[in-house]
Amino acid sequence: AQSVTQLDSQVPVFEEAPVELRCNYSSSVSVYLFWYVQYPNQGLQLLLKYLSGSTLVKGINGFEAEFNKSQTSFHLRKPSVHISDTAEYFCAVSDLELTFGQGTILTVHP
Amino acid sequence: EAGVVQSPRYKIIEKKQPVAFWCNPISGHNTLYWYLQNLGQGPELLIRYENEEAVDDSQLPKDRFSAERLKGVDSTLKIQPAELGDSAVYLCASSRGGPAGTEAFFGQGTRLTVV
Numbered sequence: 001a002q003s004v005t006q007l008d009s010q011v012p013v014f015e016e017a018p019v020e021l022r023c024n025y026s027s028s029v030s031v032y033l034f035w036y037v038q039y040p041n042q043g044l045q046l047l048l049k050y051l052s053g054s055t056l057v058k059g060i061n062g063f064e065a066e067f068n069k070s071q072t073s074f075h076l077r078k079p080s081v082h083i084s085d086t087a088e089y090f091c092a093v094s095d096l097e098l099t100f101g102q103g104t105i106l107t108v109h110p
Numbered sequence: 111e112a113g114v115v116q117s118p119r120y121k122i123i124e125k126k127q128p129v130a131f132w133c134n135p136i137s138g139h140n141t142l143y144w145y146l147q148n149l150g151q152g153p154e155l156l157i158r159y160e161n162e163e164a165v166d167d168s169q170l171p172k173d174r175f176s177a178e179r180l181k182g183v184d185s186t187l188k189i190q191p192a193e194l195g196d197s198a199v200y201l202c203a204s205s206r207g208g209p210a211g212t213e214a215f216f217g218q219g220t221r222l223t224v225v
Contacts, residue, residue, distance in 0.1 A: 004152075032211035043114070043201060043216035044153070051211045090152050094211055097143070097166065100152030 002027040002093045006101035014109050015083055021076040021104045023091035033074040034092040035065055038103075044090065050074065061085070081108045112136065114217035116202050122223045128190035131220045135183065135204030142179055143214060144187050145201040153201055159185065160207060189222075197224045 007022040025033065032051050036044040048059025055067040065076045074091060086108045091101045115134040123129050135142050140161050145153035156175070158166040161182035170177065174193070179185040189196055199221050203214040 034213075036216075041218070041221075043218045044203075045216070046213055049211070049213065092152075097155050097158055098153075098214060100154070103150070103152050 002029070002095065002099050004091050004093050004099055004101035006089075006091055006104050008104050009102065010105045010107070012107045012109060013081055016080050018079050019077065019081050019085075019106065021089050021091075021106065023074045023076065023101060024072055025074060025091070025093045026072060027093050027095075029095050031067075031069075032094045033065075033067060034094060034098065035059065035063070035074075035076050036090045036092060036100075037061075038088045038090065040087075047076070047089075081106070083108050083110060114202055114204050114215050116200075116217035116220050118220055119218060120221050120223075122225060123192055125194055125224050126191040128188065129192050129222060130189075131187045131200050131202075131222075133185045133187070133202030133217060135185070135202070136215055139204035139206055139215075140182070141205045141207035141212075141214075142185050143203040143205075144177060144185070145203065145216075147199040147201055147219070149198070156187070192222075192224045194224050197222055 005024045013019045034049045035047040038044050048057045050057045050067045058064045088103045088105050090103050092098045142159040144156040147153040157170045159179045177187045199219040201219045203216045205212045205214040
């Protein structure tokens with residue numbers, strides 16, 4: 001069985017500030033981790049994924065995430081956010097199917 | 111490359127009526143998924159197809175929900191009869207299949223409102 005917990009349902013932040021969206025997972029099998037972004041009335045778009053190798057994963061739009069096996073975490077970070085980053089972000093764990101967290105709404109204020 | 115296409119984008123029906131959603135996956139993608147996304151929550155898997163075979167339908171409420179994937183390409187998800195609690199976004203996704211961790215690509219979803 002696998003599950004994902006996103007620790008913050010909403011994260012407000014000012015433009016150009018750094019942000020971290022937290023994600024913890026549990027999985028009884030090999031760990032494959034993903035972050036997806038969902039803009040209003042849109043489907044989900046892949047930001048980045050961890051399959052193996054380097055624990056620091058870089059994705060699109062300046063986002064990165066770090067896999068921490070001992071803490072079973074996969075937190076998403078961006079050093080400087082833009083208004084356009086306002087969206088909902090989903091962490092997911094996968095074996096053959098994706099299991100998603102509840103989502104974190106990131107709101108970037110001017 | 112065209113993405114996953116879903117139709118309709120929006121649907122409003124009265125309770126107890128039937129409704130169907132259609133999904134056209136990315137060409138060459140053998141694996142197709144239907145997810146249910148309730149407001150304020152993450153998507154939850156309803157069913158996964160490998161080609162035309164439903165390999166995981168354990169979360170599909172079979173008393174009112176049905177799905178098919180004829181010829182292993184397009185897929186249809188049906189609800190009959192619809193209930194008020196079925197109001198949600200229904201997402202279709204596809205992937206090349208193969209090893210775990212293969213990326214899934216999502217359509218824009220169908221937003222269902224049952225009144």
